[in-house]
Amino acid sequence: MSNRHKKGDIVNSLFWGTLILLIGVTLLGVNTGYLSSDVWGNVLRLWPVLLIVWGLNIILRNTALQFLTYLSPVILILAFIYAATWAPVEDESGGWHLPMFIGLSGPESRDIVECTHDYERNEDVHKLSVELDLGAASVTITPSPEDAFVNVEVKANTGEPTVNFELDGNTLNVYAASPHRRGFWGNIKEEWSVQLPKDVPLAINLDAGASACELDLEEMLLSHLDIDAGAAAIDASLPAPDVEGYTVNIDLGASDLDLAFPEGTPLRIESDSALSTTNFKQAGLEKADGYWYSEAYEPGTPFVDLSISSGVASIDVTFY
Numbered sequence: 390m391s392n393r394h395k396k397g398d399i400v401n402s403l404f405w406g407t408l409i410l411l412i413g414v415t416l417l418g419v420n421t422g423y424l425s426s427d428v429w430g431n432v433l434r435l436w437p438v439l440l441i442v443w444g445l446n447i448i449l450r451n452t453a454l455q456f457l458t459y460l461s462p463v464i465l466i467l468a469f470i471y472a473a474t475w476a477p478v479e480d481e482s483g484g485w486h487l488p489m490f491i492g493l494s495g496p497e498s499r500d501i502v503e504c505t506h507d508y509e510r511n512e513d514v515h516k517l518s519v520e521l522d523l524g525a526a527s528v529t530i531t532p533s534p535e536d537a538f539v540n541v542e543v544k545a546n547t548g549e550p551t552v553n554f555e556l557d558g559n560t561l562n563v564y565a566a567s568p569h570r571r572g573f574w575g576n577i578k579e580e581w582s583v584q585l586p587k588d589v590p591l592a593i594n595l596d597a598g599a600s601a602c603e604l605d606l607e608e609m610l611l612s613h614l615d616i617d618a619g620a621a622a623i624d625a626s627l628p629a630p631d632v633e634g635y636t637v638n639i640d641l642g643a644s645d646l647d648l649a650f651p652e653g654t655p656l657r658i659e660s661d662s663a664l665s666t667t668n669f670k671q672a673g674l675e676k677a678d679g680y681w682y683s684e685a686y687e688p689g690t691p692f693v694d695l696s697i698s699s700g701v702a703s704i705d706v707t708f709y
């Protein structure tokens with residue numbers, strides 16, 4: 390094989406390798422909250438750059454100017470940086486603006502916003518459904534004081550969060566989301582404090598992103614818990630099952646998960662965590678038919694049905 394053909398193979402490897410790497414880095418930035426999902430719209434607007442670079446590689450291959458094709462990875466990197474930081478994005482009003490970039494977003498964009506949202510006790514509320522959509526935040530969920538019902542407090546330097554209450558029949562739907570950041574980098578601060586009642590059946594859907602979560606749910610009437618996390622740290626104290634039991638579904642990336650249950654909790658775990666470390670055996674759980682069971686588990690009785698799917702995570706289960 391000639392040197393020119395060898396160089397052509399190297400250029401192809403650099404081109405496709407760089408493209409795959411940039412897509413992966415962008416996905417990681419979006420999933421962890423450091424990049425807005427708007428970046429994909431900006432990347433699609435710049436797709437002609439991909440064709441131009443690819444075409445130049447084909448034209449210059451096996452010519453005296455083939456050395457110029459080594460610039461293709463650099464051009465791709467610059468295009469992705471432009472898409473993530475400077476390419477205009479459309480806001481909700483239909484206007485256009487430049488995303489904020491590290492060090493260039495202005496001091497006012499880093500001011501701490503503090504807000505409190507309350508929902509007073511209502512006799513019509515018989516169930517609670519709570520959805521938290523977070524990026525990179527610190528969040529605690531604790532029981533409400535006796536004189537309160539639902540309380541959400543937020544301190545953030547990323548803008549105004551979204552908190553909505555909607556009564557649907559006898560179910561109160563609570564939706565809370567991190568501010569929608571467009572290309573916001575740097576020292577992100579979001580602190581969420583959520584207080585929920587202990588005497589109302591409760592379902593929680595938590596999209597944790599790259600958050601640090603402390604969930605004190607041991608006194609609550611939990612009916613369902615769903616956690617979707619990327620690179621998060623989650624410490625949760627969960628209740629014993631009531632007469633109907635409850636389900637917990639957890640989907641993790643590279644996260645640290647600690648779950649605590651009352652001593653004697655009937656527990657069944659289905660775990661798809663081949664690359665993760667667990668302490669199930671050390672915690673006294675026994676494996677049979679593809680599940681892990683606590684000593685208190687008995688077929689036909691209420692139990693906690695726990696399903697865990699993870700990438701490379703650390704998973705610990707303890708009993709208190």
